[in-house]
Amino acid sequence: MAAAPEPLLRIRELRKNFGAHEVLKGISLDVHAGEVVSVIGASGSGKSTFLRCINVMEMPNAGFLDFEDAHFDFAEGSRSRPSEAQLRALRARIGMVFQSYNLWPHMTVLENVIEAPMRVLGRPRAEAVATAESLLERIGLADKRGAYPSRLSGGQQQRVAIARALAMKPRLMLFDEVTSALDPELVGEVLALMASLAQEGMTMLLVTHEIGFAREVSTRTVFFDQGLIAEDGPPREVLRRPKSERLQQFLKRVLHEHVADEVAGGAQP
Amino acid sequence: MTFSEWLDFFLPYVPGFLHASWLVLVITVLVILVSWVCGLLVALGKASQIGVIRQASNFYIWFIRGTPALIQIFIVYFGLPQLGLGLSPFVAGVLALGINSGAYVAEIIRSGLSAIPKGQVESSLALGMSRVETLRRIVLPQVVRIILPSVTNEAISTLKNTSLLSTITVVELTLYAQTIIATTFRPFEFYAATAVIYLIMTTMLSQVAAVLERHNARYV
Numbered sequence A: 001m002a003a004a005p006e007p008l009l010r011i012r013e014l015r016k017n018f019g020a021h022e023v024l025k026g027i028s029l030d031v032h033a034g035e036v037v038s039v040i041g042a043s044g045s046g047k048s049t050f051l052r053c054i055n056v057m058e059m060p061n062a063g064f065l066d067f068e069d070a071h072f073d074f075a076e077g078s079r080s081r082p083s084e085a086q087l088r089a090l091r092a093r094i095g096m097v098f099q100s101y102n103l104w105p106h107m108t109v110l111e112n113v114i115e116a117p118m119r120v121l122g123r124p125r126a127e128a129v130a131t132a133e134s135l136l137e138r139i140g141l142a143d144k145r146g147a148y149p150s151r152l153s154g155g156q157q158q159r160v161a162i163a164r165a166l167a168m169k170p171r172l173m174l175f176d177e178v179t180s181a182l183d184p185e186l187v188g189e190v191l192a193l194m195a196s197l198a199q200e201g202m203t204m205l206l207v208t209h210e211i212g213f214a215r216e217v218s219t220r221t222v223f224f225d226q227g228l229i230a231e232d233g234p235p236r237e238v239l240r241r242p243k244s245e246r247l248q249q250f251l252k253r254v255l256h257e258h259v260a261d262e263v264a265g266g267a268q269p
Numbered sequence B: 001m002t003f004s005e006w007l008d009f010f011l012p013y014v015p016g017f018l019h020a021s022w023l024v025l026v027i028t029v030l031v032i033l034v035s036w037v038c039g040l041l042v043a044l045g046k047a048s049q050i051g052v053i054r055q056a057s058n059f060y061i062w063f064i065r066g067t068p069a070l071i072q073i074f075i076v077y078f079g080l081p082q083l084g085l086g087l088s089p090f091v092a093g094v095l096a097l098g099i100n101s102g103a104y105v106a107e108i109i110r111s112g113l114s115a116i117p118k119g120q121v122e123s124s125l126a127l128g129m130s131r132v133e134t135l136r137r138i139v140l141p142q143v144v145r146i147i148l149p150s151v152t153n154e155a156i157s158t159l160k161n162t163s164l165l166s167t168i169t170v171v172e173l174t175l176y177a178q179t180i181i182a183t184t185f186r187p188f189e190f191y192a193a194t195a196v197i198y199l200i201m202t203t204m205l206s207q208v209a210a211v212l213e214r215h216n217a218r219y220v
């Protein structure tokens, strides 16, 4: 039997506090290449903070992070705390998509997508444009390359935001509730794009309230509870046969809201 | 007065008016430079982590906006020599007006920066862009567009405020008009002509700004 391959991302005992408020209380997680990990949990349980610690948009207070050749020890006074240059190198290889798209409104769709490959990776313009065009083709927005973001629907903007992250050819993609700000009828197109990425073997970590999507698309589900990973396993087990009382309650609440949404949405297909 | 009498009457003063107007433009440009240096420093100061710097910046803005520009000019020109710092009327005037306008520029810059959603900076940093690249490529181009109208207004105020320097013997347009009136006793004609010249200059300024704004309005 071959030895288990090294994980792409290894996190150990990660802690983060804001002042006296400890939000992450020692998270450990290995993510292997090709895994699609859905992260669920109640509001305030630390899901976003965790995602933001992975690309160090938030500086953790303690813990270790290994990603490819990067190794960080976040402990106060540690010598392997990330430098500015190391941070940039890490972020260049980890794509992140936000709830609020965050496209740059003064740039066209194409300019949004080629900006980072040109500035960060030093790609020549022609090459960056070629990559961007094939990505826009793929997300079905090739005809919008010259449009400014304000002319696009929310779903289109979010797909461009995903393309912008993909243009960096990341090894890992982080999605933080990327469909939460969308009108219900626009959620499907974004989820479909994410599902096709998962199918192609992209390694993904996604925070979502779409339990059905988590069940269909992810290879693994982790449940966050009060700053700790309370359950971790294949989605079918975690979501169908939750062990803890807390997860059972959480799922009941979310599924109930979901049903309520669908009833309120009435005419939606 | 017939037209040719009217022409004969004004003609001798045309070179003087042109020279005084030129001086107004020079002073305006210098004041704008000083005001942007002050404004950037104070806008940064207001965002500083250090309490004393933040308080000093707030005090500066509070003081400048709460007192008349004329008094500020008098403090610099008449007051500072008492502390051993005598300045020429021109230098004192440029400094005083620059310091005055700087408080308004600081507020303009601050409001422009706060209008950029934080998420746009985050998405840039998350892609590996540096802070400087993010500022230069994402933040500033948008801030410039947002603040352009206020910047134009401030430049127009500055241009008009140069007339206050007539009180400290800078022979700009207003004081030049006064000296002619003292000998010709024709205040109506010469103050009207002076007003027209100010109008031409301020209108030109807003035209330039309108062109820039149109150029910038592509993406809204």
Ligand SMILES: Nc1ncnc2c1ncn2[C@@H]1O[C@H](COP(=O)(O)OP(=O)(O)OP(=O)(O)O)[C@@H](O)[C@H]1O
Pocket (backbone or CB within 6 Å): A018, A023, A041, A042, A043, A044, A045, A046, A047, A048, A049, A050
């Ligand atoms: N920058 C910050 N400063 C102070 N407190 C913060 C900050 N960011 C997050 N928090 C706090 O940390 C806790 C966890 O927040 P986080 O956004 O990670 O939760 P979440 O699980 O993503 O919740 P949601 O489902 O609502 O998005 C919350 O109590 C929040 O108020």
Ligand SMILES: [Mg+2]
Pocket (backbone or CB within 6 Å): A047, A048, A049, A176, A177
């Ligand atoms: Mg969140």
